[in-house]
């Protein structure tokens with residue numbers, strides 16, 4: 001017998017054996033399941049047909065001699081016959097291209113049922129239901145809701161005490177901001193969409209002290225950073241008034257569309273950080289887009305309660 005056929009039989013046996021072992025060891029095996037039986041029958045037929053069709057063509061390659069008119073060109077002495085493309089083959093080729101375009105434009109991918117679409121619809125519906133159900137939650141219940149979401153989503157970085165593991169991993173949420181972070185913002189500017197829209201704060205080269213008529217100095221940065229971090233108390237009020245108040249307001253509580261509140265937490269600020277993420281002196285806070293509106297509101301209430309209880 002031809003050696004190829006022997007190999008064909010060996011490969012077929014090996015593949016069928018592997019199929020049997022894989023299916024046989026599954027929970028319950030085939031168990032008389034008609035659909036599984038059909039699938040197995042299909043697999044067996046495919047294995048046998050594939051192996052023997054391959055053998056047929058390998059044999060043909062071994063014995064075939066090509067005929068026809070040789071093309072004039074020769075590539076490194078490899079010639080090419082001018083045989084026309086078989087008609088059926090050409091039809092299938094063009095047909096596949098047309099089908100491919102149809103499939104891409106009208107067929108499954110853009111135009112039909114998708115699991116992701118269904119999932120998105122389901123979770124949007126769930127969110128809507130959730131927000132309706134909890135629309136009236138206020139006060140201490142809202143804070144408790146925020147705390148429970150905090151414990152799931154935020155503890156990993158901000159820590160159980162919400163101090164950012166001493167500002168190593170994340171911001172300390174028990175106070176509005178640390179001197180280190182204020183200094184960083186003054187030196188580098190800030191562009192974190194804290195107001196919800198693109199509204200950047202300039203870096204030190206754009207921070208002019210109206211009282212001294214000069215750009216903010218290193219010493220002034222140190223002083224004003226401590227002043228802001230201490231809740232707008234202590235030395236530095238004059239620097240703040242001369243350099244920062246035009247945007248952040250005399251009390252540091254910010255102005256709509258101009259600059260955020262840097263004295264206290266506000267609901268908008270926390271929500272904007274959750275919506276847009278933030279990067280600064282400590283590191284990068286990820287966007288929290290898997291939380292819904294009510295959860296974000298609840299977290300803001302929780303963060304604001306931390307500061308009050310200080």
Ligand code: HEC
Pocket residue numbers: 177181182185186190191192193194195199200201202207216224225228240243244245246247248258259260262280
């Ligand atoms: C031209 C207006 C402008 C001036 C002047 C200005 N700021 Fe800002 N500041 C902003 C804006 C806008 C943001 C929000 C930037 C963002 O979205 O990241 C901001 C953000 C900040 C933040 C970041 C708050 C946070 O949560 O990270 C701090 C801190 C801050 N400013 C402090 C200061 C101090 C201190 C001064 C004075 C030395 C000052 N700013 C001067 C406009 C200004």
Ligand code: HEC
Pocket residue numbers: 150153154155156157158169170171173176177181270273274278279280281282283284285286288299303
């Ligand atoms: C992967 C770590 C990580 C997770 C998770 C995380 N944060 Fe943060 N967060 C940070 C880091 C880092 C910063 C500091 C960014 C900087 O350098 O200013 C930060 C900063 C903040 C700020 C400070 C904003 C400001 O203006 O100073 C708030 C508010 C905040 N996070 C709230 C949350 C809440 C609420 C959650 C949970 C829903 C959360 N974070 C989850 C890492 C994280």
